[in-house]
Amino acid sequence: MPELPEVYTITKDLKKYATGHVIKDIWIEPKYHIKSGNNKFIKLVLGKKILDVNRIAKNIILELESNIYIRIHLGMSGRILLRNRNEIKDRWTRCILLLKNTKNSYIELRFIDTRKFGRIEVLNKNNIEKLRNKYGIEPTGRNINYNEIYKKIHKKDTSIKTVLLDQKIIAGLGNIYATDALFLSGIHPNTSAKKLSVSEIEKIILCAGNVLKEAIKNKGSTLKDKAYVNIFGKEGRYQKHFKIYEQRTCPKCSKDTKVLRISGRRSWYCPHCQILK
DNA sequence: ATGTTTGTTCCGAT
DNA sequence: CATCGGAACAAACA
Numbered sequence: 001m002p003e004l005p006e007v008y009t010i011t012k013d014l015k016k017y018a019t020g021h022v023i024k025d026i027w028i029e030p031k032y033h034i035k036s037g038n039n040k041f042i043k044l045v046l047g048k049k050i051l052d053v054n055r056i057a058k059n060i061i062l063e064l065e066s067n068i069y070i071r072i073h074l075g076m077s078g079r080i081l082l083r084n085r086n087e088i089k090d091r092w093t094r095c096i097l098l099l100k101n102t103k104n105s106y107i108e109l110r111f112i113d114t115r116k117f118g119r120i121e122v123l124n125k126n127n128i129e130k131l132r133n134k135y136g137i138e139p140t141g142r143n144i145n146y147n148e149i150y151k152k153i154h155k156k157d158t159s160i161k162t163v164l165l166d167q168k169i170i171a172g173l174g175n176i177y178a179t180d181a182l183f184l185s186g187i188h189p190n191t192s193a194k195k196l197s198v199s200e201i202e203k204i205i206l207c208a209g210n211v212l213k214e215a216i217k218n219k220g221s222t223l224k225d226k227a228y229v230n231i232f233g234k235e236g237r238y239q240k241h242f243k244i245y246e247q248r249t250c251p252k253c254s255k256d257t258k259v260l261r262i263s264g265r266r267s268w269y270c271p272h273c274q275i276l277k
Numbered sequence: 278a279t280g281t282t283t284g285t286t287c288c289g290a291t
Numbered sequence: 292c293a294t295c296g297g298a299a300c301a302a303a304c305a
Contacts, residue, residue, distance in 0.1 A: 002284085003283065003284090006283080058284080058285095073285085074283095074284085075283095075284055075285075075300095076283060076285090076301095077282085077284095077303090078284095114302060115282090115300080115303080116302080117285075118284090119285090155294095156295095157294075158294090158295065165284085167284090167285085174284065175282095176283060220283095221283075223282085223283065225283090225303080225304075228283070263296075263297085264296090264298090265282095266281095
């Protein structure tokens with residue numbers, strides 16, 4: 001579920017609504033395993049104030065006092081919800097941080113994860129630097145050096161669709177936005193990465209940036225399973241703007257689309273507008 | 278019962 | 292040793 005636009009939306013809202021709160025209590029679902037170890041997590045996090053909330057690729061980073069950071073990755077089915085204390089417990093809640101603000105009122109930050117592909121852990125400043133260095137460029141960023149990206153991609157003996165999902169090369173895209181980006185650039189998802197020119201790669205990354213920006217404006221995508229919602233439970237709207245993802249007909253030429261399976265992921269394309277070279 | 282799913286990491290093959 | 296592809300992770304839903 002959560003790709004860059006969804007994580008961006010959650011991060012921005014948490015920055016506004018969770019910053020300044022103190023973590024007064026921590027509940028962890030029995031038998032649930034926090035990556036750092038549950039006891040270590042509680043020891044380092046309990047009683048600390050949230051100073052800021054930022055994003056690294058698809059990770060949400062809560063910056064606490066004393067150079068302590070909480071990393072949350074939502075995986076496929078993770079959610080973060082801000083709830084009042086008296087609200088009924090959400091199904092599949094794995095961890096709750098009880099937050100108190102300066103006016104002494106309490107809210108709960110609930111980490112919910114149906115499939116348990118998500119991760120929550122505590123990190124220090126050094127870990128954060130390492131995490132940052134793991135990821136490639138973001139397509140919405142400024143001053144992208146397309147020659148540098150070309151050099152990396154040109155060596156890859158795989159499809160461009162697979163490359164776009166590789167966070168070490170380009171950060172933030174997942175299956176939905178990679179699929180739509182390739183459609184907008186007119187490139188077949190199975191195109192060998194080696195065959196792409198610098199200008200084609202530039203085009204793909206620009207299209208990816210545009211798709212991500214449009215998705216951010218629309219607060220992400222909520223699919224049929226309703227897995228993604230924002231921290232107040234509200235759905236995104238980009239699913240109403242899908243270009244080719246889950247579309248039966250091409251929005252450019254109206255011909256029937258096709259679906260491939262690449263790296264185990266569904267990949268829609270238009271056989272007329274995206275010719276395999 | 279079977280096949281499907283927005284992400285990432287690990288392992289075996291090459 | 293580096294790279295690639297697929298399995299695994301886990302649980303709900305159709």
